[in-house]
Amino acid sequence: MSETKKTNIILFSGDYDKAMAAYIIANGAAAYDHDVTIFHTFWGLNALRKDDKMLVDNKSTLEKMFGRMMPRGAKRMGISKMNFGGFGQKMIKDVMKKHNAMPVEDLIDMAQEQDINLIACTMTMDLLGLRKEELIDDIEYGGVAAYIGEGEDGAINLFI
Amino acid sequence: MSETKKTNIILFSGDYDKAMAAYIIANGAAAYDHDVTIFHTFWGLNALRKDDKMLVDNKSTLEKMFGRMMPRGAKRMGISKMNFGGFGQKMIKDVMKKHNAMPVEDLIDMAQEQDINLIACTMTMDLLGLRKEELIDDIEYGGVAAYIGEGEDGAINLFI
Amino acid sequence: MSETKKTNIILFSGDYDKAMAAYIIANGAAAYDHDVTIFHTFWGLNALRKDDKMLVDNKSTLEKMFGRMMPRGAKRMGISKMNFGGFGQKMIKDVMKKHNAMPVEDLIDMAQEQDINLIACTMTMDLLGLRKEELIDDIEYGGVAAYIGEGEDGAINLFI
Numbered sequence: 001m002s003e004t005k006k007t008n009i010i011l012f013s014g015d016y017d018k019a020m021a022a023y024i025i026a027n028g029a030a031a032y033d034h035d036v037t038i039f040h041t042f043w044g045l046n047a048l049r050k051d052d053k054m055l056v057d058n059k060s061t062l063e064k065m066f067g068r069m070m071p072r073g074a075k076r077m078g079i080s081k082m083n084f085g086g087f088g089q090k091m092i093k094d095v096m097k098k099h100n101a102m103p104v105e106d107l108i109d110m111a112q113e114q115d116i117n118l119i120a121c122t123m124t125m126d127l128l129g130l131r132k133e134e135l136i137d138d139i140e141y142g143g144v145a146a147y148i149g150e151g152e153d154g155a156i157n158l159f160i
Numbered sequence: 161m162s163e164t165k166k167t168n169i170i171l172f173s174g175d176y177d178k179a180m181a182a183y184i185i186a187n188g189a190a191a192y193d194h195d196v197t198i199f200h201t202f203w204g205l206n207a208l209r210k211d212d213k214m215l216v217d218n219k220s221t222l223e224k225m226f227g228r229m230m231p232r233g234a235k236r237m238g239i240s241k242m243n244f245g246g247f248g249q250k251m252i253k254d255v256m257k258k259h260n261a262m263p264v265e266d267l268i269d270m271a272q273e274q275d276i277n278l279i280a281c282t283m284t285m286d287l288l289g290l291r292k293e294e295l296i297d298d299i300e301y302g303g304v305a306a307y308i309g310e311g312e313d314g315a316i317n318l319f320i
Numbered sequence: 321m322s323e324t325k326k327t328n329i330i331l332f333s334g335d336y337d338k339a340m341a342a343y344i345i346a347n348g349a350a351a352y353d354h355d356v357t358i359f360h361t362f363w364g365l366n367a368l369r370k371d372d373k374m375l376v377d378n379k380s381t382l383e384k385m386f387g388r389m390m391p392r393g394a395k396r397m398g399i400s401k402m403n404f405g406g407f408g409q410k411m412i413k414d415v416m417k418k419h420n421a422m423p424v425e426d427l428i429d430m431a432q433e434q435d436i437n438l439i440a441c442t443m444t445m446d447l448l449g450l451r452k453e454e455l456i457d458d459i460e461y462g463g464v465a466a467y468i469g470e471g472e473d474g475a476i477n478l479f480i
Contacts, residue, residue: 028464
C-alpha cells in the first residue's frame with residue numbers, strides 16, 4: 001500500500017503541556033511521512049496567536065475582554081497540572097531548557113517547515129472575536145466540514 | 161466504497177465547551193452521512209440529565225450527594241477554562257447568543273433529530289447513582305463492550 | 321478478516337478518573353481480542369510509579385521537586401472534577417468500593433495479566449527526571465516513534 005497515511009489532531013486545549021504533546025505527535029507523524037493536519041479550535045487557537053498585541057478595529061467589548069484574557073501565543077500558555085499561578089510552567093520551561101527540549105513556539109515553526117497543515121477554526125474565531133491578522137501567517141481556515149473531510153480518512157485521529 | 165462511515169465520540173468531560181465541541185463534531189459528521197454515536201461516561205453523563213429535579217427512591221446518601229453536586233443538563237455545566245465562578249460561562253453564552261450559535265441543549269435536540277445514537281454508560285450510572293428516569297428520553301444504555309463494538313469500525317474515534 | 325485489531329491509548333492525564341476510563345477501555349478491548357497498548361506520557365506516567373518512595377541518585381533539585389510534587393501511583397491521584405482537596409476522590413473511592421468496582425491499581429494489574437502493552441514515554445521521563453527503578457516492572461519504554469508505529473494501524477486510537 002503506497003498511500004500516504006493521515007494524522008489529524010484537534011487541538012482544543014489551551015494548556016502549554018497539551019499543545020506540546022499535540023505538536024510532538026504531529027511532528028513525529030510528519031517525520032514518518034504522514035500527511036498531518038492540526039485543527040485549532042476553542043482555547044487551542046491561542047497557540048496560533050501572534051506574540052504582539054494587535055490593534056484590531058470593530059471589536060465589541062466582550063471580544064476585547066476575551067482578547068485580553070486569553071494568552072497571545074503558546075509562550076504565554078499555562079500548564080494543565082501544578083501550574084501554581086505560573087510557577088509550574090516556569091519549572092517545566094527550566095527543565096526543558098536544561099534538556100534542550102524544544103519549546104512549543106519552535107515546535108510550531110518546525111511543523112510549518114514540515115508542511116503540516118495548521119487550520120484555525122473559523123467558528124471559534126467568530127465566537128471569541130479573533131481576526132486573521134491576530135494569528136500567525138501561512139495557516140488555513142476552516143470549520144467542522146473541513147475536519148470531517150480530513151478525519152474520515154485518518155489513520156490517527158486525536159482530540160487533545 | 162458505498163459503506164457508511166462511523167464516527168464514535170466518548171464524552172467523558174462535564175465541561176460546557178467540551179460538550180459543545182463533541183456535539184458540533186457529531187452533528188457535522190451526521191450531516192456528512194456518518195453513522196454517529198456519542199458514549200456519555202463519567203461527567204459527560206451530566207449533559208443527558210433532565211432539567212427538572214427528579215425525586216428518585218432508594219438513593220444512598222453518597223448517591224444523593226453526587227446528584228446534588230453534579231449539574232442537571234448541559235445548561236448548568238461550567239466551562240473548562242476561565243470559568244471564574246460562572247462568569248466565563250456567562251460571557252461565552254452572551255457571545256454565542258450574539259452570534260446566533262446554538263447552545264448545547266439545542267445541539268443535543270438536533271443530534272436526536274439526526275438519529276445520532278446517544279448512549280449512557282451504565283457502569284458510571286451505577287457508580288454515581290444516576291437512574292434512567294433522571295436522563296432524557298430516547299437514549300440507549302451500554303457499557304464498554306458496546307463502545308468497543310462500535311469503536312473498532314470507526315473512521316473517526318475521539319475521546320473528549 | 322482474521323487480522324487482530326489494535327487499540328492504542330495515549331494516557332496524558334494524571335487524573336484518577338481519566339486513568340480509570342483509559343484502563344477500563346483498554347481491558348475491554350483486550351477482552352475483545354484487540355492488541356492493546358497504553359502510552360503513558362506527561363502526568364499519565366504517574367500511574368506507573370511505584371508505591372514506595374525510591375531513593376535515586378543524581379537527581380537535580382528540580383527533578384527532586386517534580387518527584388515530590390507528583391503522586392506515586394494511581395492510588396494517590398486526584399480526580400478531574402469535584403476533587404475538593406481530595407474529598408471528591410474519597411467519595412468516588414467509597415462509592416467504587418460499595419459497588420465492587422476495581423480501583424485503578426487493580427485495573428493496571430489486570431492489564432498486565434491480559435498482556436496489554438504498557439509503555440512509558442522516555443522523553444517525559446527525561447524531562448521530569450523519572451528513572452526506570454521508580455516505575456513498576458514489566459513495562460516498555462519508547463518515544464513518539466513507537467507511538468506512531470502502533471497508532472497508524474490502530475482501529476481505535478484515543479488521547480486521554
